[in-house]
Amino acid sequence: MSATARGPRAAAPGAPLRGALATGARLGLARRLVIGLPYFWLLLFFLVPFLIVLKISLSTTALRLPPYEPLVTWAADGVMQVKLHWSNFGFVLGDELYRTALLNSIEIAGVSTLICLLIGYPMAYGIARAPSAWRNVLFLLVALPFFTSFLLRVYAWIGLLGRNGPVNDLLLALGLVDQPLQLLQTDFAVYVGMVYSYLPFMVLPLYAAIEKLDLTLLEAAADLGARPVKTFFTVTLPLTKEGIFAGCLLVFIPAVGEFVIPALLGGPDTLMIGRVVWDEFFSNRDWPIASAIAILMLVLLLGFVVLLQRLQSREGRA
């Protein structure tokens, strides 16, 4: 191509060049707007609120509005004084009530997640392996509760589990009990509510994982002599692990902080951390303690997410 080196460059006309530069500037503006607007919103309404929670968790309660002491005060001689009350965290962690609430939340969420998995896996498996005409209908039936009010679905159980509700009627009719059981306002009711509300969150990711499983793998396993049960545990289960992880995450995380279910179905001694935050805030008006609990809850959840991700990535490497 030695020929192309000859001759001066053709003169670059100014118009298209200027046009390009102007467009570049306009695109820069668009880019700033597209990133800047949501960024600003999320900083202001998501990150800043957190910092305020953190700040208040380091303050003490006061009989004023807002009901907490400012962290920074200006002494008469103009010296800035910063008072950080780490004691709130010590108080929350040391107090029997909060500790129980925290442990209880983890236990209820954990057990609910496990039950959801045990019920959800066969359901998801059944849907994924159903005749294709049925599959869409069943899928829609699992997804539908997502769209119907969470509150109303929890509410439905108040009637069912009531003293003269159908569950007790059934138990009496079957002769299993002599008099109606106290089902409402117990941990049992909370478990029922949890599993009922979060089951779809477990089934959907499991369904997605099982559905994309290559069926020929199962045939290959069978061909190589594995019985169906063995195939399930050696092929299906390991290959749908990601769905299991996702499902557990989707159930456990909101369950730990759940407020509506223990508030409506739980008894006075069903302590869950979300409910405690609510009560500290609204009933006791102790903003600093409520904030400290919120921060601890967040740390707990973050720890859980990180742990699960570690576990998953280790699985991925293995």
Add this chain to the structure above:
Amino acid sequence: MRKLSPLVLAMLVLGFAFLYLPILAMIVYSFNASRLVTVWDAANSPTLKWYGELFANDQILEAARLSFEIAALTATGAVVLGTLAAFALVRYGAFGGRALFTGLTTAPMVLPEVITGLSLLLLFVALESMIGWPAGRGQLTTTIAHVTFTAAYVVVVVQSRLATMDRSLEEAAMDLGARPWKVFFVVTLPIIAPAIASGWLLAFILSWDDVVIASFVSGPGSTTLPMLIFSKVRLGVSPDINALATILVLIVSTVVVGLGLLLYRRERQRQREVRAAVAADSR
């Protein structure tokens, strides 16, 4: 298609019974004349009297109107914000502060509502004492809070659509003479429109359903429908709530099932057309 094993089939039946019997019971009881909801008053039932009472209850109607307004505004705001954020994440590669931005767009989904509500209330209180805005709490603060936590869901939906969109479509439009803004409105937007629509619907429903966050950030004058229901059902079952639940469940089911059916039909029609079209090459 292989047969499902009886065990799996039994789990399916039981699972769906578990999911749907409570809702069914609620619907049935909404026609029960007895105030004692779960005791069936065979003499006077079924009756529509609770529906009548429901529509005579100004408090409920007002709360429903407020919730609807908040949900519609929220969904619209969340779609604008969420689409912008999704665009930034998919199209602008590594910009300054991207990691924080990604975190901010996903965190609201995993955060317990109690914390979101609490932190936003504290912000609004602090803002009011600092700059006097927002003055008091009510519809505005609830809408802002709802936009913040629902936008995250819109981001997920729109992001996945944008990421799978063929970039050469936009390049083709530009190649044919359309300027960047025009490309966005004439090509990109119509193609991601279904994702934006489902994002809108999702945000609407999340806002319409929310009781916890609203309880924190809403003021005394503006009680949303879920807040009203919550305060009523804390005291136990109430027949007019059954009627309300029935109406809401039926509306939502009709919309969702209808949309699902519509999309399914369209997709099938489309696949038929694709199959018919492919045959043309072999002629």
Add this chain to the structure above:
Amino acid sequence: MTTDSGAASRDSRPASTEAGRDTYVRIDRVTKKFGAFTAVRQVSLDIRRGEIFCLLGGSGCGKTTLLRMLAGFEQPTEGRLYIDGVDVTDVPPYERPVNMMFQSYALFPHMSVFENVAFGLKQDRVPKAEIRDRVAEMLALVQLQDYGARKPHQLSGGQRQRVALARALAKRPKLLLLDEPLGALDKKLRERTQFELVGIQEKLGVTFVIVTHDQEEAMVLGTRIGVMHAGEILQVGTPTDIYEYPTSRYVADFIGSVNLYEGRIVEDEPDHVRIEVPDMATTVYVDHGIAAPPTAEVAVAIRPEKIHITPYKPLEAENVVRGTIQEIAYLGDNSRYVVRLDTGKVVRVTRPNVYRHDERLAWDDSVWMHWHPSSIVVVTR
């Protein structure tokens, strides 16, 4: 191609040199880097008005990046681009007098065929009536007159390809860029469409720049071919140039199949050379001069179809080697032989099956091979 100026006068290798036709696109020392990766390296290229120029190369060779720079989707890191004498390096894609046909076709799925083809004209604010006429004309050109109302998903692959072509041509661009235009079609359809594409190009006189990885496609479509490798253009020439007179080992090996052996020049005259090829245990005679310093490492390349294979010793004294048949592949129209030499190296030979009852060569037969002195290609790079 660039060669040592001192040796140039001695190079009597034949090559077609039809220079001096008017340049329409000039790519001037263009480099494109993506971070640390250099996709296109110092490429200079002239594309002539009205020709079909094929950029040929394997995946990742930089051919698509070069095309995208012509379209305006990528900015060169260095160098300038000229179209019809105008520097378009900084002109955005929507202001370039260039249109592109995308590999994925990129038909707007929410628009009908008519709207797709009309899209570019609409951007130029062409009056409605004229748009109608122009779109009709374009659809007639690609034989899709009755398909204006269809949506892209209602079209077959071949029809989509033609809509994409019609859309790209609707604005009557002087230069059309085509990225793997036939890549998504099956083999039969591809062969048919190749000739349609050439027919349309000849009818409209548009300059085509086609990117392809398919050498057969490049040979059929291209008036000239530029072979790219690792971001550089190795050789530019007509299909015949590229096949018969490759200038480098890479091009010789990339296009078609070839027997390539390293050698050393033992006799260097202006009208002939002899090259000692240890792999063949012989010295080959080439009937033209080579522009290379006497000590240069050269390679000889012989196409399989240019080798005669016989069970008998041929009459020729030079360019004859002996071997044993190791593999035979009967392909119907021709047969391919792999012959092992005494040195252990193999020679690939293709022989057309002219007669139904041919003298069949069999495995382990001892055979003779010879070729014409002009059949050897000597490459120095």
